[in-house]
Amino acid sequence: MSTIKSLFLHYRTLHTSARVLKKLKAAEQQWLQRQRKDPYVKASHNLNFRCRSAFKLLEIDDKFRLLQPGHAVVDCGAAPGAWSQVAVQRVNSAGTDPSAPRGTVVGVDLLHISSLDGAHFLPHHDVTDPSTHSKLQQLLPYGRAHVILSDMAPNASGFKELDCEKLISMCLTLIDLAERVLLPGGSLLCKYWDGPFSHSLQQKLSCKFGSVRTVKPNASRKDSSERYFLARMYRKPIK
Numbered sequence: 470m471s472t473i474k475s476l477f478l479h480y481r482t483l484h485t486s487a488r489v490l491k492k493l494k495a496a497e498q499q500w501l502q503r504q505r506k507d508p509y510v511k512a513s514h515n516l517n518f519r520c521r522s523a524f525k526l527l528e529i530d531d532k533f534r535l536l537q538p539g540h541a542v543v544d545c546g547a548a549p550g551a552w553s554q555v556a557v558q559r560v561n562s563a564g565t566d567p568s569a570p571r572g573t574v575v576g577v578d579l580l581h582i583s584s585l586d587g588a589h590f591l592p593h594h595d596v597t598d599p600s601t602h603s604k605l606q607q608l609l610p611y612g613r614a615h616v617i618l619s620d621m622a623p624n625a626s627g628f629k630e631l632d633c634e635k636l637i638s639m640c641l642t643l644i645d646l647a648e649r650v651l652l653p654g655g656s657l658l659c660k661y662w663d664g665p666f667s668h669s670l671q672q673k674l675s676c677k678f679g680s681v682r683t684v685k686p687n688a689s690r691k692d693s694s695e696r697y698f699l700a701r702m703y704r705k706p707i708k
């Protein structure tokens with residue numbers, strides 16, 4: 470390659486990297502600004518929740534009363550642990566209220582999760598892996614749960630449809646987990662991204678649960694395609 474051509478290519482690479490860096494910086498600024506203005510971020514700091522998503526579960530639970538003292542709960546995609554914090558409070562798994570039955574919270578994530586009083590965590594575990602289901606079962610009283618929660622989300626690939634499909638396929642494995650641990654009459658709350666594949670998940674859930682509804686809590690950003698399926702009254706298959 471001639472010296473001039475290689476210099477030109479070098480210059481073009483530098484120029485492109487500078488442009489990409491500028492775009493990244495702008496996106497970071499935008500994210501920081503949104504975080505600063507977000508009332509749920511402020512409230513989560515004030516109330517010591519590990520992240521703003523706590524308010525999504527609080528809102529859903531206030532409306533549908535999923536989590537009762539004494540319940541056993543599995544929290545899938547639990548890191549950093551805000552949903553588990555809510556579940557611990559609501560099922561009394563830290564024994565804060567001595568007059569109420571004491572529940573159980575088991576959280577699982579691919580990532581590390583800092584310990585939390587009242588919760589057992591399985592970090593570095595993949596919820597879609599059947600061997601994780603056995604480990605979860607061992608941590609539950611009598612191997613059974615009243616509620617399965619899932620706020621799991623795959624790393625974004627940048628291709629929206631692909632990400633939606635990936636999340637749906639992850640949610641489908643929760644049906645296998647339910648078959649293993651969910652008590653008859655139990656509930657499953659799972660996050661999905663609205664798209665062409667969500668209907669098939671809804672249909673599969675409807676075959677296994679007495680009722681399935683879509684929930685979009687106020688704390689879920691309006692511009693996000695994030696939704697939750699709340700499936701209730703689990704019909705355990707008879708074997």
Ligand SMILES: C[S@@+](CC[C@H](N)C(=O)[O-])C[C@H]1O[C@@H](n2cnc3c(N)ncnc32)[C@H](O)[C@@H]1O
Nearest residue numbers: 546548549550551552578579595596620621622
């Ligand atoms: C939106 S965050 C969950 C936030 C959590 N509900 C809270 O309140 O702290 C999504 C989590 O799903 C986890 N995740 C994604 N795929 C997973 C998988 N296959 N198994 C377990 N966790 C997974 C990610 O590591 C991430 O921590």
